[in-house]
Amino acid sequence: MSTPKQSIYIMLVEDDEGHQLLIRENLRAGGIINELIEMRDGQEALDYLFRRGKYQDPAKSPRPGLILLDIKMPKMDGFGVLEKIKSDPQLRMIPILMLTSTDDQVEVNRCYALGANSYVVKPIRYEEFQDRVKSLGLFLDIVRFPD
DSSP states (O other): OOOOOOOOOEEEEOSOHHHHHHHHHHHHHTTOOSOEEEESSHHHHHHHHTTOGGGOOTTTSOOOSEEEEOSSOSSSOHHHHHHHHHTSTTTTTSOEEEEESOOOHHHHHHHHHTTOSEEEEOOSSHHHHHHHHHHHHHHHHHOOOOO
16 A cells, blocks of 8 residues: 655745756656745745745745755855754754755765755756756655655
């Protein structure tokens, strides 16, 4: 007997419009039909998560069950966003998958030290990028998320 798929919102925090489009399309191609909450920078993501400004209404700003987070972004980088989320008692249980083009081991270690749950490097080649994002579908299909 298989367990039903969890219906979670996925927050994608990515400033590059092209990468956002590729991620969205390839998640769909990988069978992920979850609703995406798309943010363009770290500050906007934190405003949403902490329900500030235009995101104050919880009915219009549902909590994501997973965050896909880039590192290099305007206003606030992924390190700052990761640190703020993981230091908040109400948000720290949300799994955060770093999805970035940076493969520097120092940055990988820093993300894990700040509480990242996974670290995925976005490949340069389109086909590899496509395959890597599609494989997130398998990951999301087999992983159990916190309530």
